[in-house]
Amino acid sequence: MRMPLRDTSAVAAGVLAPLATALVLVPLRTSVTHTNLALLLVVVVVAVAAFGNRFAGALAALSAAAWFDFFLTTPYQSFHIQDRADIETGVLLLLVGLIVSQLAAYGRTMRRVAVTDATHLERLHGTTRLARSSTSSDDVVQRVRQELVEVLELRGCRFEYGTLVGRPPRLEPDGSVKVDGWVWDLERQGWPEGEIELRALAHGRYQGRFMMTPEPGSVPPSLEARLVAADLAAQAAAALDDDSVSAGPRP
Known part of the structure; x- marks a missing residue:
């Protein structure tokens, strides 16, 4: 790195x-x-x-x-x-x-930790306010996608609806990264190559996944930032789950 x-x-x-x-x-x-x-x-x-x-x-x-x-x-x-x-x-x-x-x-x-904590808290609160006030779960998904780019310092991020395809590296809710079922040493090895998925799950139901592209050679974000990313994905999943309950499954 x-x-x-x-x-x-x-x-x-x-x-x-x-x-x-x-x-x-x-x-x-x-x-x-x-x-x-x-x-x-x-x-x-x-x-x-x-x-x-x-x-x-x-x-x-x-x-x-x-x-x-x-x-x-x-x-x-x-x-x-x-x-x-x-x-x-x-x-x-x-x-x-x-x-x-x-x-x-x-x-x-x-001082940096205090500023970072305040920024992360504002990200979560801002997304929560949007989820409560917005009538479209897509707005929440797009907000989360943008927040993930910033909090994880990504090159890009997109959201996939539907079934799971392939087995890309995965960012878990506990902040760890798994590759083929094994925990990846993020601190020593940096981000794994290719896109990394972050699944959006609400009440055990899969709603989709964020496909994240890190900057090549970038320093991996802190565990705290990764946990914030997982919380943001959960908020998007909750918004999508509410839509699916009220309007039926997404086509």
Whole structure:
């Protein structure tokens, strides 16, 4: 699987941003205390961790400590440090950078989780409101189809009425994916090739299935997103089941 562009950029920033900052600080190394220079590098580490992830933040902390030693302490352009105070500052820079970067990445993760949870909840509530107010189950199906594309970051999605044909990979209600009856390791292997079905079942009755096409090489969505997708499909199935009860079987 390919690394997301944001993570790739964060890793690159983790290596290059402390280096660039240390070069900018070179003219100040004789007029500004080494402690203050180290604090400026910590700010860069925090910025990288907040933008990227824990790995990028840790990489930035290591990079900052190395370039602080190389450019800002005597002897210059050497990884050898003569002054004990500079050694202590360098070690503290590394430790503080690692700790703060992890805290920044954790805060960013929690913020993203909160936003994601709110978005998923709105998807479910919006579909529920439509199912209650709409007189056409097809409207609900189309709404769910669009929501599935967004929540699972799909290339495309279509809905099939009628009987089951073939045995494509299947997204189960518990969020797992099965291929030929076996549980597929989605986290390690990514999406299986071809279309993936998500069956719409209501009260044990099969109403149809959503045929989903993932983006090639994309990172699989979280378990939470997959569970939301299953709930959305169940809402479409309930709307179709209500229609079939009131109007008879769909031709």
